Amino acid sequence: MAVIALTTAIIGPGARAQGASNAGAQKWTAPSGAGQKQNPIASDEASIESGKRIYDRSCLSCHGTKGSGDGPAAGFLERHPGVLSDAKMWLQTDGALFWKITEGNSPMPSFRDGLSQDQRWQVVNYIRTLAPKPLNDERIASAATAAIGDSPAGNAPVSEEADLQLQQLKRLSKAAQSGDTKMMVVGYGTAGFAAVRAGNAAFQKGFATAFNPLTLWKLSDRLLFEGELEFQFEDGEGVFNLEVAQATYLLNDYMALGMGRFLNPMNFFVERQHMNWVNKMPDKPLAVYDGLLPESMQGLQLRGPVPVGSMKLEYSLYLINASALIETDPTAFGTLDFDNVSNVHNNLAYGGKVGFIPIPEIEIGYGAQYSSVGPADMDAKALLQSVDVNYVQDAAAILGAVSLRGQWVWSHIDKLTYDPDTTLLFGPVTFNNDRNGGYGQISYRPSRLSNPVVSAFEAVFRYDRLDQSKAPGGVEEKRWAVGLNYWLASNVVAKAAYERDDQGGSKLDEILGQFITGF
């Protein structure tokens, strides 16, 4: 904890402040030839309206609805977007603004290809409505003309053709950078700390570490191979897991066929949220992860999007090695072995998920999986179900971003008698094998505050539960957790959390820390 806090204190504000000072150091000025270009599109109602439509689509996410530089994506850029509502905008000519939209200046994209010249002038006309116009028109006009000569490049007349060639060269040189073999490694590294105590006993504490590289190999525009490994230590020994080894082929715009080992498509948390640089807590919720549903599975999946007007459906259907019912180990009677790579009981499971995205901020999903899970002489069917709800909102009114996530899962396995002839010296045991659990989580980050330290903090609250009390020896576990995260970058985070865990009456206190480097 102390190490993490210290690292945060040293690196955190510095890293952000450096970005901010870079932004201030480089003045971005249009060359004079470009700046003197006259605006051929009259600033009338029609052109401003057209400009607004383009602005809302292409500029708003960073520059914000009113041009204040506070769009939803603004907080995550390494440089603050320009403030278009500032009266100083009138110190720039229309030609200069046109040139900036055309060229871009990372992270601002170039719209040379994305927008026609007319469209770019229309955006200029719209941008002009965002900044209050100073009264002295003539002085402004002369200052604006004078300002465009500032840059060294500004003294030479701009040849459009030479400019195009230069852009082409830049593009080619970028295309040749690392990654042009169409293979790359992404992933994340984790350094963790945990201190756990039962009741008033002494804290059991220690550090942990993990490395999760994900290799992506784009073999063609339609074929991708993904291979994800997890390296960590368990009980003093190094272990690795093959989490994903999947080739996916895009059959058409709406169907992709995946083959191999993949993350459970009906489990939203596992497929979309479990990665440590995405998950907002240092640990993972009960029931949905390492609980009642598989994480990785082997087989085939068919998936894709179905646009419905402005809304979207997504689906996945899969056929896999079924989970295996544990019926010979009395300590785990009636649970499922999800990591059934050799398919011991010779069963296949089918399942799928439908997700609905009515507006971009909301996603609701339902998934199910069904199969026989027992050995040949045992008629045991299992039905696994999951419901997930996700809501994210990033808005100026709340000064940042809030996320609400919840998922609940149900596991139903037929009522069976285990150890019927008492050969395991435990039975016979018969019980209703129904289990359920899930989590709800809310997070808030004031990412729109201008203070770089405060805006990097994020608060998280989570409640999770796993009820296995119907099984012999099973308990109901209830847990709540509060967390505080500090984001050094969009994929680098220090997390700290306190958790209170109730495992069927025995209480645990947990203090957790985690430092994640995504790459």
Added chain:
Amino acid sequence: MKDHTNRPLRILAGCALSALSLLAAGCSSAGVQPSEKAAGENGAQLWGDNCARCHNYRSPSMYSEAQWEIITLHMRLRGNLTADEHKEILAFLKSAH
């Protein structure tokens, strides 16, 4: 018992079948809907809409153009992006270097 356990699967199968029929309709009409917008025009908005539902934005300058080609295909498959969303977001990310 069997009826009870099978019902959710029927719902799921129903949803999947509706999705597939919509998809078939989509396939047959896909050819007659030319993309009116130039690549990249919508990209910034789509980038904002789709990526943040699951994770923080990654700055366009974080990866090279070739790397973005690989990553966006990976995310198209994981996040069930449409072909248009993929194309526009990739164009935006590439243009933002």
